[in-house]
Amino acid sequence: GNEADYFTPTVGRTWPSGTFGCVRSEGWQMHEGLDIKCIQRDSKGEPIDPITAAADGTVVYINAKPGLSNYGNYIVMQHKVDGLTVFTLYAHLRKIADRLKVGHFRKSGEVIAVMGRTANTKQGISRERAHLHFEINFMANKNFTTWRKTNLPGTRNDHGMWNGQNLIGIDPWKVFLEQRNAKARKKPFSLLEFVQSQPVLCRVKIGKTNLKWANRFPQLVVKKSG
Incomplete structure (x- = not known):
């Protein structure tokens, strides 16, 4: 309950538009993360909430x-879970935390940034809608930069393999809820089991037996018998 206290909606919409999934443009637009509400502001009304690492990584x-991204200033962290x-x-x-650099290890709960409202969209993000956009992702293609140059020649890619198009999201809210439920049951939470338990969205027939994605994530491959 009280979801409106946690999620920032899009302009003129209600809190579900700040959650994960096809929650925008009457269901036609995918939002691949959570827009988490600001709760601390300075004297000018700007956000000052500390942003911490979600896990060791x-x-x-x-x-x-x-100005180079819809994400505005953003950080990507890698985790082994x-x-x-x-x-x-x-x-x-x-703001990015002082002296934070690529390659730095941070433990869960360590501050890495300050919440804001940076973006390169024409409409921008108002002070009232300041929020953290948070995603949990798998990487689609380790060779994304080369793939994009070949398949989308002439288009800009300012972020290499860390372009949002190369990061496939899962629903963080469901992850958080399952973590809470596991704690209530006094059982350890398993991200692997969570992902394995998700319903099948679609099935795609692929004419290759040596699929790089399957090789990278053998735990997520279901082998058919017979």
């Missing part, structure tokens, strides 16, 4: 040029 990318390599993304940041 390594900083793999920092964009400190907000239950044998899975996953990434968390923190966007619309006001």
Whole structure:
């Protein structure tokens, strides 16, 4: 309950538009993360909430040029959880933590930034809607930069393999709820089991037996018998 206290909606909409999924443009637009509400502000009404690492991990990318991305200033961290390599993304940041660099290891709960409202969209983000855009992702393609140059020649890619198009999100809210439920049951939470339990969205027939994605995530491959 009280979801409106946690999620920032889009302009003129209610809190579900700040959650994960096809929650925008009457269901036609995918939002691949959570827009988490600001709760601390300075005397000018600007956000000052500290942003902390969601789990132990390594900083793999920092964009400190907000004009280059819809994400504005953003950080990507890499984590190893239950044998899975996953990434968390923190966007619309006001400020990156002092001296934070790519390659730095940060423990869960360590401050990495300050919440903000940076973005390069025409409409921008109002002071009232300041929020953290947060994602939990898998990487789609380790060779994304080369793939994009070949398949989308002439288009800009200012962020290499850390372009949001190369990060496939899972629903953080569901992850948080399952963590809470596991704690209530006094059982350890398993991200691997959580991902394995998700319903099948679609099935795609692939004419290759040596699929790089399957090789990277053998834990997520279901082998058919017979």
